[in-house]
Amino acid sequence: MNAHAIYGLVAQGVIVAMVIRFVREIFGRKCLARFGMELWIPATIVLLVPIVEVSIAGHLRGLWGDPSIVTFLLLVLYTVRPSSLPSRPRFSTCVLVSLFVMVPLYLPLFVANSFFQVDTYSLGWQPNWILVALAVIVVVSIALRAITPQWINIIAVALIAYGAGLMESENLWDYLVDPGLLLTIAYLAFEGMSARFRSHTLIAESNNEKPKGAKI
Amino acid sequence: MTHSPTSLRWSLILLIAGLIAAGLHSRGTIEPRFSIANPIDAHEKEIVQPLFSPIELPRPEISAHASSMAFLPDGTLLVSWFGGSREGADDIAIWMARVKDGRTQDSWIALTCKQLEGLTHRVIRTLGNPVVWIDTKGDVRLHVVSVSYGGWAGSSINQLRSEDGGKSWSEAQRLILSPFFNLSTLVRNQVVAMEDGTIGLPAYHEFLHKWGIWVRFTTEGRVLQCERMPSDIGQLLQPAVIATSATDALAVLRNTNSSQPVIGRSATKDGGQSWSLMAPLEIPNPNSSACMIRLRDGSVLIAANPLANGRNILQLFRSRDGGTSWEASRIIERGEKGSEFSYPSFAQSAEGMIYLSYTWQRKGIRLCAFNAAWLDAGGNDNAAMESAP
Numbered sequence: 001m002n003a004h005a006i007y008g009l010v011a012q013g014v015i016v017a018m019v020i021r022f023v024r025e026i027f028g029r030k031c032l033a034r035f036g037m038e039l040w041i042p043a044t045i046v047l048l049v050p051i052v053e054v055s056i057a058g059h060l061r062g063l064w065g066d067p068s069i070v071t072f073l074l075l076v077l078y079t080v081r082p083s084s085l086p087s088r089p090r091f092s093t094c095v096l097v098s099l100f101v102m103v104p105l106y107l108p109l110f111v112a113n114s115f116f117q118v119d120t121y122s123l124g125w126q127p128n129w130i131l132v133a134l135a136v137i138v139v140v141s142i143a144l145r146a147i148t149p150q151w152i153n154i155i156a157v158a159l160i161a162y163g164a165g166l167m168e169s170e171n172l173w174d175y176l177v178d179p180g181l182l183l184t185i186a187y188l189a190f191e192g193m194s195a196r197f198r199s200h201t202l203i204a205e206s207n208n209e210k211p212k213g214a215k216i
Numbered sequence: 217m218t219h220s221p222t223s224l225r226w227s228l229i230l231l232i233a234g235l236i237a238a239g240l241h242s243r244g245t246i247e248p249r250f251s252i253a254n255p256i257d258a259h260e261k262e263i264v265q266p267l268f269s270p271i272e273l274p275r276p277e278i279s280a281h282a283s284s285m286a287f288l289p290d291g292t293l294l295v296s297w298f299g300g301s302r303e304g305a306d307d308i309a310i311w312m313a314r315v316k317d318g319r320t321q322d323s324w325i326a327l328t329c330k331q332l333e334g335l336t337h338r339v340i341r342t343l344g345n346p347v348v349w350i351d352t353k354g355d356v357r358l359h360v361v362s363v364s365y366g367g368w369a370g371s372s373i374n375q376l377r378s379e380d381g382g383k384s385w386s387e388a389q390r391l392i393l394s395p396f397f398n399l400s401t402l403v404r405n406q407v408v409a410m411e412d413g414t415i416g417l418p419a420y421h422e423f424l425h426k427w428g429i430w431v432r433f434t435t436e437g438r439v440l441q442c443e444r445m446p447s448d449i450g451q452l453l454q455p456a457v458i459a460t461s462a463t464d465a466l467a468v469l470r471n472t473n474s475s476q477p478v479i480g481r482s483a484t485k486d487g488g489q490s491w492s493l494m495a496p497l498e499i500p501n502p503n504s505s506a507c508m509i510r511l512r513d514g515s516v517l518i519a520a521n522p523l524a525n526g527r528n529i530l531q532l533f534r535s536r537d538g539g540t541s542w543e544a545s546r547i548i549e550r551g552e553k554g555s556e557f558s559y560p561s562f563a564q565s566a567e568g569m570i571y572l573s574y575t576w577q578r579k580g581i582r583l584c585a586f587n588a589a590w591l592d593a594g595g596n597d598n599a600a601m602e603s604a605p
């Protein structure tokens with residue numbers, strides 16, 4: 001078994017561990033408390049026990065492939081020590097990532113080829129420009145105090161993993177983002193927008209409300 | 217947002233290490249150039265007597281489809297195809313046969329779904345189009361389509377290497393070519409060698425929309441480039457590519473557009489770094505795969521189903537000007553409506569013999585061999601396979 005397969009199978013185990021922790025948080029700790037070593041026992045079972053000759057991890061790998069290194073690290077942190085998770089990205093960061101990464105990366109797949117010749121994904125094969133852009137974004141974000149050291153560490157580990165060729169993909173994008181991560185970021189952006197809309201509506205309503213005894 | 221200067225310093229050191237590691241890994245490559253042999257005078261070097269002969273291949277399964285061929289270092293022809301109870305079934309396997317001196321030597325199951333599961337460590341439901349080629353070490357390379365879940369739109373390409381002529385395979389690797397769960401990339405036609413030892417693989421995408429793609433990778437399987445082939449006549453797929461010079465190449469593509477059912481075309485003038493729109497060929501195409509080869513005399517040959525509907529005629533077309541103009545050549549098969557002679561594949565031996573394999577009625581793979589003199593001789597309107605001895 002090569003490093004690609006080991007990473008892919010372990011990543012599926014981490015996804016399962018994350019799902020179990022998520023379920024526990026929703027339904028309370030008693031629900032899955034009997035699993036002793038917490039989440040890693042079921043995750044290991046998922047990794048190893050074959051169902052119809054292939055482990056569940058093998059089925060999951062066939063279904064959605066391997067997550068990006070960034071997603072993998074976030075899932076590990078969430079599962080092992082949620083307190084060590086980096087702070088949630090700002091609303092504006094989520095909107096920017098959604099607009100400038102998600103749209104050009106995935107839109108060409110869903111619209112007719114002749115209408116959309118720009119293929120942002122292909123930049124990831126010889127990604128020197130992405131590396132330069134990433135360095136600039138991180139420096140600017142530090143100057144604006146918009147990024148924490150944890151996020152820088154996660155990006156750095158993803159780059160080191162790319163340098164080591166840890167994943168099957170040779171495209172840098174696949175180390176940094178994946179559909180699951182980007183959908184989560186898009187959800188956070190949407191949630192941020194709806195929260196702002198709600199707060200604006202509440203302010204507007206409270207302004208319109210006549211306070212008792214107030215003079216007009 | 218506050219954080220300690222020490223932790224930020226260490227994070228920046230880690231980031232610089234990451235940027236250096238990634239930069240070293242993504243080091244640039246030289247300008248790609250196609251590896252192309254100079255045309256030889258066919259009449260001086262090749263057998264001038266017109267030759268055409270069918271070659272019997274085994275039919276071990278009920279259904280067979282999508283053959284691909286390559287020559288082993290000793291001159292033996294290796295033919296591969298997928299076969300089983302029906303296309304898309306879980307018993308589909310990749311079959312291989314060796315052909316030498318006009319006779320089939322042996323055939324075997326080269327790869328099953330279970331074997332590929334073990335090699336890729338993920339579930340595999342069925343197998344699809346194989347593309348077989350031989351690397352400079354003489355190892356057999358196989359690119360094969362597999363599906364884990366869903367239909368062909370959910371397929372991926374796997375690359376394998378065999379050091380024993382296709383009997384067993386070393387660990388396989390999946391080609392990741394799409395950002396969205398790597399959905400729907402497939403192969404059909406033969407690879408093209410590049411001057412720097414890298415390989416160009418014509419592939420295609422067919423999730424929601426269909427288009428041809430050009431993938432260039434190292435012999436270790438590392439993808440260096442993946443470019444789309446544009447289209448303005450509809451959705452095109454299954455490109456077949458030949459190099460016409462060190463920088464120029466031509467691609468012909470299957471056309472799914474029933475309102476303009478002709479073979480699609482694309483071209484590159486920069487070693488495959490970009491592909492441009494070209495007017496389609498005037499050869500009809502019933503949404504069916506075509507193949508193309510540049511012969512040793514410099515002419516270009518296409519095998520295709522030249523009908524707006526149906527795959528019941530398989531015919532050759534030849535160009536003597538690098539693919540600009542085409543003339544109808546010999547008919548290989550002609551059957552009643554509903555017959556199928558499809559998914560042709562070419563290979564040419566060192567001696568100049570041209571081998572053509574194709575799906576015969578979805579029941580088996582047919583193989584024939586002919587030389588350039590047989591093409592030059594023209595002939596009547598009879599299908600070659602019917603009138604062959």
